[in-house]
Each structure stands twice: as C-alpha cells, then as structure tokens.
Amino acid sequence: MSYNLAPLQNLIDQFERMQGIGNKTAQRMAFYILSLSDDEANAFAQAITDAHTKIKQCKICCDLADDELCPVCKDGSRDRSVICVVEDPRDVAAIERTHEYNGMYHVLHGAISPMDNIGPDQIRIKELIARLSDGEVEEIIMATNPTVEGEATAMYISRLLKPMGITISRLAYGVPVGADLEYADEITLSRAIKGRSLI
Amino acid sequence: MSYNLAPLQNLIDQFERMQGIGNKTAQRMAFYILSLSDDEANAFAQAITDAHTKIKQCKICCDLADDELCPVCKDGSRDRSVICVVEDPRDVAAIERTHEYNGMYHVLHGAISPMDNIGPDQIRIKELIARLSDGEVEEIIMATNPTVEGEATAMYISRLLKPMGITISRLAYGVPVGADLEYADEITLSRAIKGRSLI
DSSP states (O other): OOOSOHHHHHHHHHHHTSTTOOHHHHHHHHHHHHHSOHHHHHHHHHHHHHHHHHOEEOTTTOOEESSSSOHHHHOTTSEEEEEEEESSHHHHHHHHHHTOOOEEEEEOSSOOBGGGTBOGGGTTHHHHHHHTTTSOOOEEEEOOOSSHHHHHHHHHHHHHHGGGTOEEEEOOOOOOTTOOGGGSOHHHHHHHHHTOOOO | OOOSOHHHHHHHHHHHTSTTOOHHHHHHHHHHHHHSOHHHHHHHHHHHHHHHHHOEEOTTTOOEESSSSOHHHHOTTSEEEEEEEESSHHHHHHHHHTTOOOEEEEEOSSOOBGGGTBOGGGTTHHHHHHHTTTSOOOEEEEOOOSSHHHHHHHHHHHHHHGGGTOEEEEOOOOOOTTOOGGGSOHHHHHHHHHTOOOO
16 A cells, blocks of 8 residues: 655655564554654654664674673673673673673674575674683683574584683573473473483 | 663664554664664654655645645545545545545544543544535545444534535445455444345
8 A cells, every 4th residue: 555645655665664564564653653743753763863873883792882882891890701692782681681691792793594695704703703812701601592593603603612722601491481391392392301400 | 671772772762652562573673773774774764754844734635745735635636526534544545545436535633532532623623614615515425433433423523514404424334345244243244234235
C-alpha cells in the first residue's frame, strides 16, 4: 500500500527497511511521527543523528562508546587480566546486567560465517590479538553465541591463542534456569549432563 | 535494560515510545540506525523532519496533504455531491485502493469516545457541517469504524445532518469476502443476514 504524499511515503519506506518491520507497522510508525508535536519530532530526528555521530567504537575493546574509550575500559577498578569475548555490543550489556563479571570485554562485531562471506578478517580478531601482546591478560572467556557460527569462532580464536599460553574458557552450557526439562532440546540436555557438577 | 551511552539510550527511548514497540524491538531499531552509513542515517532523520513539517491537513477535507489541498480535493474529476466520512487518513487510503469510489472524503481524526474524553468538539465535525452550507452535497456515506465509538459517531453525525435533508448512508455490514462463515462472530453474521440481498 502506498500513499501519494511523498514525504509520508518516504518515511514509511525508511521504517520498512528495518529488519522485522512490515508495511503495516511502518505505516503505524510514520503516523506516530505525524502525531508528534514539532519539538518531539525534531528531538526524534536529532536522536538519530546524535546516536549516529556520537557513538563510535572503543579503541581498546571495540564495544560502542561515546568517547575514545568505553565505560568498562575507562574503569580503573576492573580486572584487566580477564577478557570476555562476545559477538555483539548487546552481549556486553547482557553480561553487565548479571553484576557477576568484573573483567574486560572484547566485541568481535560478528562471528565467522563462510555462508555469509564473513571470515576471520571481517571481525575484530586482529584487535584482540593486539591486546594480548603486553602479557597482562591471563584468561580469555569465549562468550560467543551457542550457534554453529559462534562455536566456530570460539574454536578458531582458541586455536590461535593456545600457543600464547593463555587460559581459554567457554561459557557453561546447560539448561536455562527456570526452564522446564521436558522442553529442553537434546543437545542442550546432553551438554548439561556432561557438564554436571557435584552438590 | 538500559545502556550507559546516553545517545544510544535516548534513541532506544524514542523508539520505545511508539505504540506496540517493546524494549527489545526498540533496541533492535536503534542498532539498525547505528549500522547505517552517515548518509543513510541523515536521510532517515531528514525523512522524519520532512514528514512532520511538509505534511499538513487539507483545508477542505482535513485529510493529510503536502499542499493547501489534498490530491482528492484538488482533483476536478471527482464527484462533489458525495462525501465519505472516515475516522482516519489511513481509511481514505484503504477506500482509494478499491478504485470503486469517486466522491470526496472528510476525515474526522478520531471518533466520539467519552471514555477517552473525546467529544464531538474534539473531532472535525464542525468542518464537515461547514462544507454542507452551499447545498452541493447530496449524500454523506458514514464509513467510521464498525466499533462502539465509530457507531456512536456515525449516529451523532447522522442526527445532526438529518434536518438538512441530506441522504445519509452507512457502509454495509456483512461477512468479509474470503472469510470462513464458521469463524464469523454472531453480531457480524446477524448483520449479514439482516442485510442480505437478492441474487
């Protein structure tokens, strides 16, 4: 469905380009914009420009940052001997929410996926290697996603780093807390059995 | 979940304010914006500003317009003796898509809903009355939504206009084409029976 008002149709098209947003939702969003006051609409447009111009990648860990360094890399109280390697900035936010981890991060911005033409050079592996040169880092925790691509990336990086004498660990697999055993898939369950611990 | 980068969190908040957009979707949208090139992000922000500043209400029918008048009101070939009254600009677009209607429109921008504090003065009823003064209009088709509010609005307007000697009609109720009778609700089905036509 299209509107014959160019500015409206253009806005709908912009929203529709987002992944997971269909034509109806894009229309609803465009009409939401029209319903805003002038100030609100300007603030919205400004938020887009701001986010885009002010947010860069941290020089150390490649996480998103509004400065040279991200808040974690700036924080002097964090344990610089551990680096947790994740695929995406959202994963950093997820781990931070646990309040269980006090080390550093490294964001790969993707995972190795030959199907999508993403090789080791397309993600931030070089930057990770560069961080290990001063010998301060003792452990790398691989926290890539538990998918084929995430596994392959974790495996690739661990083989690369093994010769450097750094401890490399992987997030535990198992049944999610609060889930129903009945609905756990076979692979997760078999990993949970293998990784069982004494109580 | 919140990010400690102000520009990112601000953008997420902007998206989350939209009806039907939850926190996860808002995050996904904000990360989509970050993934755009500078030009694309600027175009997106510009589309919002443009839609907001360039789109006004048509002086005659209150539909959206990028000029003094909307395309329908400008079009000399349309039948000025019939006005179809709808609640929302999207309803105009929906009716236009049928290519069955060649009259004019009037957009109320809402429906009477005492629960939401929307009375007859909050929607464009005055503007509709003003259009009837020259005696050119012979029929008003009430195409408000088939909801309690839409019905009440149609009833209110028809009572207001009856004394002016104008024919007032209502969109037919019935089973939607392509639907399964089994799944039609009782009210729709009873209206379809009442409104049956000879074949």
